[in-house]
Each structure stands twice: as C-alpha cells, then as structure tokens.
Amino acid sequence: MSGTFVGMPAFPKAAHEAVNNATLRGNLRHATHTIRTKRAKAVAELSDWAELREAGKRIKDHTLRHLDRYLTQLEESVTAAGGVVHWAADAEEANRIVTALVKMTGESEVVKVKSMATQEIGLNEALEAAGIHAYETDLAELIVQLGKDRPSHILVPAIHRNRGEIRDIFVREMGEWGRPAPEGLTDTPAELAEAARLHLREKFLRAKVGISGANFMVAETGTLVVVESEGNGRMCLTLPETLISVVGIEKIVPSWRDLEVFLQTLPRSSTAERMNPYTSMWTGTTDGDGPQTFHLVLLDNGRTDTLADEVGRQALRCIRCSACLNVCPVYERAGGHAYGSVYPGPIGAILSPQLRGTASEIDASLPYASSLCGACYEVCPVAIDIPEVLVHLRERIAEGGRVTKDGNTVVLKPAKGHAAERAAMRAARWAFSHPGAMGAGQRLASRTRRFHPRTLPGPGRAWSATRELPAVPAESFREWWQRTRGGKDTTK
Amino acid sequence: MSSRDLILGRVRRALADVPRDGAPPAPERPGKDSPYEEAVARSYLREHGSRSVAETVDLLAENLADYRAIVHRSTEEELPYVIMRLLAERGAQYVLVPPRLPPEWMSAADPTQVHDRAVSTPHELDRVASVVTGCAVAVAETGTIVLDGSPDQGRRRITLIPDHHICVVRVPDQVVASVPQALERLDPARPLTWISGPSATSDIELDRVEGVHGPRTLEVVLVSGE
Numbered sequence: 001m002s003g004t005f006v007g008m009p010a011f012p013k014a015a016h017e018a019v020n021n022a023t024l025r026g027n028l029r030h031a032t033h034t035i036r037t038k039r040a041k042a043v044a045e046l047s048d049w050a051e052l053r054e055a056g057k058r059i060k061d062h063t064l065r066h067l068d069r070y071l072t073q074l075e076e077s078v079t080a081a082g083g084v085v086h087w088a089a090d091a092e093e094a095n096r097i098v099t100a101l102v103k104m105t106g107e108s109e110v111v112k113v114k115s116m117a118t119q120e121i122g123l124n125e126a127l128e129a130a131g132i133h134a135y136e137t138d139l140a141e142l143i144v145q146l147g148k149d150r151p152s153h154i155l156v157p158a159i160h161r162n163r164g165e166i167r168d169i170f171v172r173e174m175g176e177w178g179r180p181a182p183e184g185l186t187d188t189p190a191e192l193a194e195a196a197r198l199h200l201r202e203k204f205l206r207a208k209v210g211i212s213g214a215n216f217m218v219a220e221t222g223t224l225v226v227v228e229s230e231g232n233g234r235m236c237l238t239l240p241e242t243l244i245s246v247v248g249i250e251k252i253v254p255s256w257r258d259l260e261v262f263l264q265t266l267p268r269s270s271t272a273e274r275m276n277p278y279t280s281m282w283t284g285t286t287d288g289d290g291p292q293t294f295h296l297v298l299l300d301n302g303r304t305d306t307l308a309d310e311v312g313r314q315a316l317r318c319i320r321c322s323a324c325l326n327v328c329p330v331y332e333r334a335g336g337h338a339y340g341s342v343y344p345g346p347i348g349a350i351l352s353p354q355l356r357g358t359a360s361e362i363d364a365s366l367p368y369a370s371s372l373c374g375a376c377y378e379v380c381p382v383a384i385d386i387p388e389v390l391v392h393l394r395e396r397i398a399e400g401g402r403v404t405k406d407g408n409t410v411v412l413k414p415a416k417g418h419a420a421e422r423a424a425m426r427a428a429r430w431a432f433s434h435p436g437a438m439g440a441g442q443r444l445a446s447r448t449r450r451f452h453p454r455t456l457p458g459p460g461r462a463w464s465a466t467r468e469l470p471a472v473p474a475e476s477f478r479e480w481w482q483r484t485r486g487g488k489d490t491t492k
Numbered sequence: 493m494s495s496r497d498l499i500l501g502r503v504r505r506a507l508a509d510v511p512r513d514g515a516p517p518a519p520e521r522p523g524k525d526s527p528y529e530e531a532v533a534r535s536y537l538r539e540h541g542s543r544s545v546a547e548t549v550d551l552l553a554e555n556l557a558d559y560r561a562i563v564h565r566s567t568e569e570e571l572p573y574v575i576m577r578l579l580a581e582r583g584a585q586y587v588l589v590p591p592r593l594p595p596e597w598m599s600a601a602d603p604t605q606v607h608d609r610a611v612s613t614p615h616e617l618d619r620v621a622s623v624v625t626g627c628a629v630a631v632a633e634t635g636t637i638v639l640d641g642s643p644d645q646g647r648r649r650i651t652l653i654p655d656h657h658i659c660v661v662r663v664p665d666q667v668v669a670s671v672p673q674a675l676e677r678l679d680p681a682r683p684l685t686w687i688s689g690p691s692a693t694s695d696i697e698l699d700r701v702e703g704v705h706g707p708r709t710l711e712v713v714l715v716s717g718e
C-alpha cells in the first residue's frame with residue numbers, strides 16, 4: 001500500500017488519544033449501535049443465512065485457489081466485451097497507469113465513485129501531483145475530502161463527524177471546490193444532502209472521465225458490479241465518455257450465478273438493507289449507452305503476498321461490508337483513524353499488515369488492536385476467522401519467520417519490543433519440560449503467596465496497571481489431585 | 493517481465509502449498525450446469541417462504557413501499573390515465589421517454605415527450621423533470637426493479653438524471669420472488685441497473701435521507717394483464 005497514512009503513531013498511542021475524545025466516542029457509539037441492531041434484523045429475514053455464508057466462503061476460497069485461471073479468464077471476457085485490461089503490481093504502477101489514461105483523454109478533472117482500492121493506492125494524491133483534480137462524489141467521501149480529513153470507516157467514511165461538523169465543513173469549503181453551500185444552510189441531514197446534490201451535479205454533468213472500483217468482477221462474463229445508494233455511482237459509471245475501474249485481483253467470482261449469493265449477503269451485512277438502492281452491472285462497453293471507452297486496472301499491491309500466507313490468505317475473501325467494524329468493541333472506542341490505514345477495524349487489523357508488511361511500527365501494532373472477542377467472525381458474511389489470523393500475525397511479529405514480500409520469500413526478524421515475552425516463553429518451555437523444577441517453583445509460590453505484590457515492578461508495571469494479577473492458589477492442581485484422589489483412578 | 497506475468501507468477505507461487513481441487517473453472521459461456529457449479533455446494537434457498545403468485549406481487553408492493561417507492565396498481569386500460577395523473581400531479585411539462593415505450597401508455601398524457609438522442613448532453617436531459625419506463629424484471633423479496641437497457645427502458649442515463657421516475661411493471665409476468673431467480677432471467681451482456689427505492693444516503697449520523705443524486709421520487713405502477 002502507498003503511504004496514505006505515513007507517520008501515523010502505532011495503534012496503542014493513536015487509540016489512547018482517540019478514546020479521550022468524547023465527541024468522537026459519542027458519534028461512533030451512536031452509529032455502530034444503530035447499524036448493528038438494523039443488521040441483525042435484516043439478516044434474520046433470511047432463514048438460510050448460514051448456508052449463504054458457507055456458500056460465499058466456498059466460492060471465494062475456490063476462486064483464490066484458482067486465481068490465476070480466473071484472472072486470465074476475466075481478462076479474456078472483458079477484452080471480448082470491448083474493455084481494455086491493465087495489470088498493476090503495486091500502487092505506484094496503478095497510479096502511473098491511471099494518470100496516463102486520464103492524460104490521454106486530455107481532461108484535467110475526473111469524478112470518482114467511492115472505492116477502497118483507489119484510497120489504498122493514494123490515487124487522488126497521485127492525480128493531483130499530475131495536475132488532475134479528482135472529485136469524490138459519495139456524500140461521506142465528499143465530507144472527508146472537503147474537510148481535508150481521512151476516512152474512518154469502510155462504509156461510512158465520515159462516521160466520526162456529526163451533523164454540526166458537516167455543516168461547518170460545507171459552509172467553509174464548498175466554495176473552494178465549485179458551487180458554494182446554499183445561504184443559511186442548517187445542519188438537518190436533508191439540507192446537507194441537498195447541498196451536496198447541487199454542488200456535485202455540475203461536476204457530474206460535465207465530467208468526461210469517471211473512476212471507480214468494483215465490488216465484484218465475474219470471470220465467465222467479464223461483468224463488473226458496483227453497489228451504492230446515492231446514485232453518484234450511476235452518474236460516474238454512465239455519464240462520462242471514459243470509465244477507468246481499479247479493482248483488486250481478489251474481487252473475482254467465477255460465474256454469473258455466484259452473484260446470487262453476494263447480492264443477498266452484502267447489502268444486509270453492510271447497510272442492513274434488503275438491497276441497496278442502486279446496483280450497476282456493466283460488461284465492457286455498450287454501443288450508445290454509457291462510456292464508450294472502458295479500462296480495467298487489475299491491482300495486486302500486496303494481495304499475492306497475502307495469498308502466500310496459509311492462514312492469512314482468508315482475509316482475501318473480504319467483500320468490504322464493514323459488519324466487523326460495527327460490532328468491534330475496540331473500533332467502537334478507538335475509531336477508524338487509530339488503525340492508520342484505509343481499512344480500519346478488525347478486517348483492517350489483519351488486511352493492512354498483510355498487504356503492507358509489518359515493517360512499520362503501526363503495521364506491527366495492528367494485530368494487537370483487538371480483544372479477540374470473536375464478534376467479528378460471527379458477523380462476517382464470508383466467515384473470515386479474524387481472531388485466528390490476528391493470533392497468527394501476532395506470532396509472526398513476536399517470533400519472526402518466513403513471509404512473502406513483493407513475491408519473494410524473506411525471513412522476518414522477531415520484533416524488538418517482544419524480547420521479554422520471548423524470554424518468558426523460553427522460561428516456560430524449560431519449566432514445563434522439567435516437572436521437578438516446576439513443582440518446586442509452584443510450592444514456593446504457594447507458600448509465599450501472602451507476600452506477592454499487587455502490581456509488577458519494572459517493565460511489567462504498565463501491564464499490571466490495567467490488569468489484576470492472578471492470585472496464586474494455596475496448592476497446585478497436581479498437589480490437590482494427589483491429596484484428594486490419591487492419584488488413584490476413581491472411575492471404576 | 494510484464495506486470496501481467498509477474499502477478500500471475502506470484503499467484504502460482506503463492507498457491508504452491510495448495511492441492512488444486514479437481515473442479516475445473518467456470519465454463520467459457522454462461523450456463524448453469526457447469527462442473528464448477530457442482531464444486532461449490534449451494535444448499536441455500538432459491539426463494540424464501542412459499543407464496544402464491546398474487547402473494548409474491550403483494551410482497552413486491554410491500555417491499556417497494558418499505559423503501560419509500562410509491563406504488564400504484566392498475567389494469568392495462570387504466571394505465572394511460574394513471575400515468576397522465578402522476579405526471580399532472582408533478583406539473584410536468586416535458587417527460588423523457590425511451591425509444592420504444594408502448595405508445596398507448598402515453599396516449600392520455602399531456603406533457604411533451606422528449607426523446608433521448610445520442611447527441612443530447614446530460615445538461616439537456618437535466619431540464620426534464622420526469623421519465624417513464626418499463627422494466628426487465630422485479631424482485632419481490634427485496635423490492636427491486638431491474639432495468640436492462642431494452643428499447644422500452646432506454647439508456648441508463650434517462651432514469652438517473654430526472655428527479656421523478658415512473659416505472660411500469662407487468663404483473664405477474666415480470667415479477668420473480670428472489671435474487672437468484674432474477675439473475676436467471678437477466679442477460680449479463682446488457683447494462684443492468686437494479687433499483688430498490690429512490691436514491692438515498694445514510695452518511696450523516698446514519699439518518700436515512702431520500703434523494704441525493706438519483707431520482708428523489710420513484711413511482712412504480714404494477715399493471716395487470718386482465
């Protein structure tokens with residue numbers, strides 16, 4: 001991934017600052033609880049939810065297992081339908097391709113559909129550097145862009161802002177970008193949405209180039225799918241002459257029929273609706289309807305490295321519904337910015353360190369940004385075992401080991417900060433393999449239990465500041481067993 | 493090495509540990525009975541609950557209304573008058589019509605009919621307040637209408653730019669119960685637009701607001717054959 005969030009502090013520090021912001025916590029709590037309740041209701045309407053979830057998981061796993069075949073099949077079908085396919089190994093290459101494609105049109109502005117992939121590669125910044133203005137057209141993305149802010153949620157990027165803050169941003173910034181906010185704008189959501197409509201419509205109607213991502217790509221037909229609510233997506237996908245879609249290689253499904261699973265699970269999991277207001281599906285170009293030039297940029301940018309990890313590759317099943325964010329107790333309190341990535345929340349905690357590698361402090365801290373409560377796994381519509389991957393990544397960071405980076409196998413060194421943990425583990429290993437020594441230690445601990453401190457000294461102080469030290473029992477289990485059962489088998 | 497070969501090579505190396513399952517990939521042409529379909533168990537339902545044809549149409553009406561579409565029912569004879577009334581209520585002077593909307597649908601309407609020509613700019617279309625179209629299929633369980641760009645529905649932009657969309661659904665022929673049944677009826681080669689209620693956003697404190705960029709008002713007329 002590119003350096004969109006360069007210089008972010010590690011999660012513990014960012015989270016510590018975020019939880020002290022009462023407005024942020026209030027906004028987040030309201031939003032996550034609202035959507036979580038609604039989602040449960042929408043899911044309960046489908047009696048076969050468990051079967052849909054299992055099918056979604058299997059379709060994605062099958063696709064990943066044959067990803068090379070499906071990628072080449074998709075390339076053929078998109079080309080046959082009149083599209084042009086490009087391959088981008090990393091963010092820089094994707095940005096270079098898109099910039100060149102826009103320059104070829106002679107245009108200096110583009111309209112954009114909300115897309116995680118283009119956020120991930122920092123496309124807007126790359127275009128800006130080339131003198132091309134990219135306008136975000138999703139209402140929440142517009143709020144983020146006008147507020148010179150960063151997105152904090154996959155589905156609702158401006159979830160951290162309340163209506164008053166949004167009004168102030170519109171009044172202050174809209175005039176800088178185009179049509180100013182209407183006189184006397186209040187903070188009612190309807191008026192704010194109307195202001196966005198007026199501001200963006202002039203851009204839609206004159207735009208010659210649209211840029212999007214896609215929720216799904218169908219290998220057998222070459223069809224791309226974008227789900228959205230506002231109609232801004234339809235504007236960008238159909239009004240311009242040229243459409244450029246930047247899509248991660250994991251977004252493929254093999255067959256047209258596969259959409260029947262995800263078009264049922266995605267809307268209910270993300271916006272908690274039976275169906276989102278608009279879904280656009282296009283296959284290459286259509287004579288006389290919509291863009292007559294269509295480019296598809298297939299993006300790797302760390303995805304094949306993720307695919308190489310036997311435990312972590314399941315993160316590539318993700319359909320970006322954001323249900324895991326809304327149930328996560330850590331996300332609810334820390335907010336999306338603390339994760340230092342375009343993918344916040346539980347899925348971000350496993351996806352970002354895999355896509356970017358764990359070299360930076362923030363990426364090495366992300367697998368620890370979780371309470372491992374498992375709520376994220378329960379709601380995931382493609383059954384990604386996020387806790388399993390979190391634990392796997394923690395082990396990799398603490399112990400080091402072989403990982404794939406840019407297609408090459410590299411050996412990671414154990415992280416520096418974990419020396420004490422590793423020493424403790426070494427000591428535990430020794431003790432467990434020397435029963436006599438362990439028994440002696442246990443007896444000693446039991447007899448001195450009244451003199452044990454409540455908090456740990458030295459480097460352990462931070463750990464015990466927020467935790468109760470476990471009490472040492474008066475006798476060990478082994479001793480108790482010896483005493484009460486005499487070591488005899490009493491089942492007979 | 494091209495980035496294409498680079499990426500495909502990385503994918504193959506990344507999957508070196510995985511025993512390739514026997515299932516071949518999806519067929520070259522769309523078809524339901526490919527070996528791929530057998531590779532993925534599909535134990536989920538083709539539709540949820542059992543309903544009579546009339547009940548399926550009722551469910552469509554109910555779910556459309558739940559997402560703030562305005563639903564009307566009419567017979568074929570009444571349809572021109574229903575359309576006339578809906579346009580009159582909006583005070584529409586001009587109405588966009590696709591190239592081959594059944595002419596009798598508009599036979600009673602007063603507004604001047606505007607055709608979407610290839611040379612029309614989006615700015616020109618923006619001056620028209622209403623559009624009348626047919627549809628390809630409607631999905632009862634989700635309250636969705638699907639447009640496929642057929643001549644009675646027109647280019648995608650005509651149902652997007654005007655603020656008021658009247659969509660005529662023939663019941664029961666064009667109504668299916670579920671998403672799986674809808675996909676079976678659709679041709680992926682066509683540009684498809686699935687519409688579930690009017691344009692909406694929940695981006696501000698998750699309060700749902702209807703009408704951002706697409707039509708603010710969606711009226712669906714369920715027209716029965718008899």
